[in-house]
Amino acid sequence: xxxxxxDVIQGTLDMLILKTLSLGPMHGFGITRRVQQISxxxxxxxxxxxxxxxxxxERAGWLDAEWRQTENSRRAKIYTLTxxxxxxxxxxxxxxxxxxxxxxxxxxAEA
Amino acid sequence: MSVWRQIVRGSRALTNGNASDQDIxxxxxxxxxxxxxxxxxxxxxxxxxxRIAQLELGNRTAIREQVRSxxxxxxxxxxxxxxxxxxxRLRNSPGFTAVSALTLALGIGASAAIFSAVNPxxxxxxxxxxxxxxxxxxGLVGAAxxxxxxxxxxxxxxxLDPVTFLAxxxxxxSVSAIACGVPAWRATRIDPALALRAE
Numbered sequence: 001x002x003x004x005x006x007d008v009i010q011g012t013l014d015m016l017i018l019k020t021l022s023l024g025p026m027h028g029f030g031i032t033r034r035v036q037q038i039s040x041x042x043x044x045x046x047x048x049x050x051x052x053x054x055x056x057x058e059r060a061g062w063l064d065a066e067w068r069q070t071e072n073s074r075r076a077k078i079y080t081l082t083x084x085x086x087x088x089x090x091x092x093x094x095x096x097x098x099x100x101x102x103x104x105x106x107x108x109a110e111a
Numbered sequence: 112m113s114v115w116r117q118i119v120r121g122s123r124a125l126t127n128g129n130a131s132d133q134d135i136x137x138x139x140x141x142x143x144x145x146x147x148x149x150x151x152x153x154x155x156x157x158x159x160x161x162r163i164a165q166l167e168l169g170n171r172t173a174i175r176e177q178v179r180s181x182x183x184x185x186x187x188x189x190x191x192x193x194x195x196x197x198x199x200r201l202r203n204s205p206g207f208t209a210v211s212a213l214t215l216a217l218g219i220g221a222s223a224a225i226f227s228a229v230n231p232x233x234x235x236x237x238x239x240x241x242x243x244x245x246x247x248x249x250g251l252v253g254a255a256x257x258x259x260x261x262x263x264x265x266x267x268x269x270x271l272d273p274v275t276f277l278a279x280x281x282x283x284x285s286v287s288a289i290a291c292g293v294p295a296w297r298a299t300r301i302d303p304a305l306a307l308r309a310e
Contacts, residue, residue: 074141077141
């Protein structure tokens, strides 16, 4: 049986990260798990892409990063959504909604 | 875009590459440790948990490189290493270096010399009465020489046909007269008060 594609839809990774972090501060692996759980396994985040995206979003000022102790007493880089990040998330969400509904309309179109 | 953060992070990676590399490596390792911890919590043996987590993560070096390749400082780093490489190669082959330097020096010198000769003719008024006649003369001589190259393409007309030359002169003169005259004529019709207000 062919394995189902679990790649995150291109261009949506930033939005997924911002949304996941809007639920609370998290480390990289936590984001991976959350995305996988909430999407019920439809999307699996690639660790390399995730860590690169975190770097980019942090530099853009949308996230703050800090090395901290986690609940299982390991050190991890914890990411927190900033105010600018929240605004960006709103912008990306509404843009996504606009485009997704357009795709849905197109797919439903009948001759 | 947080320009400040871009500058700070980028220059830190440039000046203190080891620290920022270490930070990335630490984060990749921490990612793995969290994955292992979660798998252990779900009841797997530590060895099994680590094996599965490593499989899921993939090649750690590749991930580090992928994360590291983000940022403007990488383009700068590539540029620096290119320059260093070029310098090393030039030092290793002094003959080639001398020839290229000489070629460049001659090229620049020749361009400067030609420009200094052409500059007064093309861009500055000549120190003679009626400089335009000199220009017309140069143009006519130039055209006479240039037609030599076109002679095989001509049909039914001689290379120095006076009528053609005269027609071209009249045409060019009228084009420049119109190009200069029309805007000037329009400018004279504008109310000076209006022109001053638009200043």
